Amino acid sequence: LTIIMNHDVVVYILIFGCVIYCRILVAELQSSLLESPINGSEDILYNNLPFSDPRMKKQTTLLLPNNKTYPHTKKSIAGCLFIMDDTIRLLEWLAYHYTVLPLSSLMVAIDPHSQNADRIMEILDSWKDKIDIKAYRNDTEWLDLPWDAGYSRSIRNQRTKGGELMKWFREGTSKIYLEQVHKRRQNYFCVHCMRHMKEKGMHWTIITDSDEYLMFNYPHEEQEDNNLYDSTKRGRSLSDIRKERKKWAPYRERLPSMETRATIADYIYQEKITSKCIMFPGLQFTSYESPKSDVYNGVPEGVNPYNLVTLRHRKAGRREGNFSKTMVDVREGRMEDYTMEGIVNVHVPSKLLCGMNGNSGSRQDYISSIFRLHHYRTGTWESFIERAADRRANMTVDRFTERNIEPQLIDDDIRPWIAWFVEKVGIDEAKRLLIDPLADTYSRYAGVA
Numbered sequence: 497l498t499i500i501m502n503h504d505v506v507v508y509i510l511i512f513g514c515v516i517y518c519r520i521l522v523a524e525l526q527s528s529l530l531e532s533p534i535n536g537s538e539d540i541l542y543n544n545l546p547f548s549d550p551r552m553k554k555q556t557t558l559l560l561p562n563n564k565t566y567p568h569t570k571k572s573i574a575g576c577l578f579i580m581d582d583t584i585r586l587l588e589w590l591a592y593h594y595t596v597l598p599l600s601s602l603m604v605a606i607d608p609h610s611q612n613a614d615r616i617m618e619i620l621d622s623w624k625d626k627i628d629i630k631a632y633r634n635d636t637e638w639l640d641l642p643w644d645a646g647y648s649r650s651i652r653n654q655r656t657k658g659g660e661l662m663k664w665f666r667e668g669t670s671k672i673y674l675e676q677v678h679k680r681r682q683n684y685f686c687v688h689c690m691r692h693m694k695e696k697g698m699h700w701t702i703i704t705d706s707d708e709y710l711m712f713n714y715p716h717e718e719q720e721d722n723n724l725y726d727s728t729k730r731g732r733s734l735s736d737i738r739k740e741r742k743k744w745a746p747y748r749e750r751l752p753s754m755e756t757r758a759t760i761a762d763y764i765y766q767e768k769i770t771s772k773c774i775m776f777p778g779l780q781f782t783s784y785e786s787p788k789s790d791v792y793n794g795v796p797e798g799v800n801p802y803n804l805v806t807l808r809h810r811k812a813g814r815r816e817g818n819f820s821k822t823m824v825d826v827r828e829g830r831m832e833d834y835t836m837e838g839i840v841n842v843h844v845p846s847k848l849l850c851g852m853n854g855n856s857g858s859r860q861d862y863i864s865s866i867f868r869l870h871h872y873r874t875g876t877w878e879s880f881i882e883r884a885a886d887r888r889a890n891m892t893v894d895r896f897t898e899r900n901i902e903p904q905l906i907d908d909d910i911r912p913w914i915a916w917f918v919e920k921v922g923i924d925e926a927k928r929l930l931i932d933p934l935a936d937t938y939s940r941y942a943g944v945a
Contacts (some may be wrong), residue, residue, distance in 0.1 A: 580607030811903035
């Protein structure tokens with residue numbers, strides 16, 4: 497009897513030891529995933545931090561367990577938006593995503609170089625009874641990194657033979673320095689916003705720009721090239737891509753029409769999608785015009801579709817995964833998983849939750865995606881020149897023309913949203929929130945060259 501009891505004790509001890517050992521291995525694996533460099537990535541210059549931001553440590557106030565089987569109890573989506581000057585784009589972006597997601601919570605950081613900060617705050621304030629919005633108009637309200645924090649070791653260690661930082665970093669006025677500062681600010685804001693949404697108990701959170709509109713990726717088989725892997729492979733095998741396409745094909749077939757008024761959150765709930773992170777490709781739209789009858793098709797009375805880029809610009813480039821953005825379920829992971837070490841860039845806000853697409857974090861296979869972004873990169877002339885302070889380009893006619901791509905197809909999938917919006921809020925509210933302020937803003941830029 498003693499021998500049997502001793503044998504049982506030994507077995508229990510061995511089992512207990514195995515459990516402890518496995519937990520240690522998992523912890524080390526997670527740690528290495530967050531700390532490992534991204535070999536071959538162009539983003540290594542500003543992402544690969546060797547330390548944690550002290551502010552993030554102070555904000556570790558909530559720990560949530562990983563759970564892949566929880567029910568989707570909140571049929572709404574949160575957003576993180578970084579913006580500069582885009583009042584025209586913002587008006588349409590808010591109305592669209594309030595309707596289609598639906599957007600219920602939003603954090604906004606206004607670029608410090610923005611010349612329209614007051615107007616942006618007025619627009620956000622007009623939505624306060626419909627969307628919970630937290631807006632920052634000054635970096636000091638949220639960006640409190642030390643002067644040299646937020647850059648990678650490779651940036652901060654670029655020094656002359658005398659030990660000084662490289663000239664472009666010291667002077668702080670060069671193009672490369674300004675680009676690094678901008679990307680550093682973007683990364684920090686993404687982390688700050690995701691942590692905020694997690695603390696609020698939000699679920700899915702999108703990170704996009706004001707010229708990007710999230711929608712269902714309806715199948716267009718005649719325009720989708722099943723042999724197109726050149727811009728999607730990026731370190732993954734063709735067999736892996738084919739498996740993903742086969743897995744998500746039934747989901748794409750079940751995508752609801754906008755006419756049904758089913759939101760993106762409704763669809764995620766109905767399909768019981770438990771991914772921690774959903775990547776979606778962008779479809780680039782041009783500024784080439786369409787016949788008036790096509791622009792006005794399906795537009796409610798009282799709405800000027802020429803003031804709405806989603807209705808006016810119907811011509812797009814190829815259906816491919818040249819760039820992507822993400823939607824993260826911030827219920828996943830622990831609060832300390834959302835740090836500057838964990839983010840790659842705005843395309844991959846969490847290495848732990850989203851992983852990497854080969855050597856690039858900004859591409860996603862188009863055919864295996866259930867959502868897509870409509871990217872109106874150039875937009876209307878008025879929305880283009882409104883970005884007068886944009887560091888990236890001179891707002892000239894030549895530059896406007898250069899940003900356009902040659903159209904390859906016409907896509908009207910997004911058009912029903914405007915009738916849906918008017919139906920949802922009523923024509924009077926639609927005028928207050930969207931129609932009238934858009935008309936006023938366009939009139940201010942009329943004739944500006």
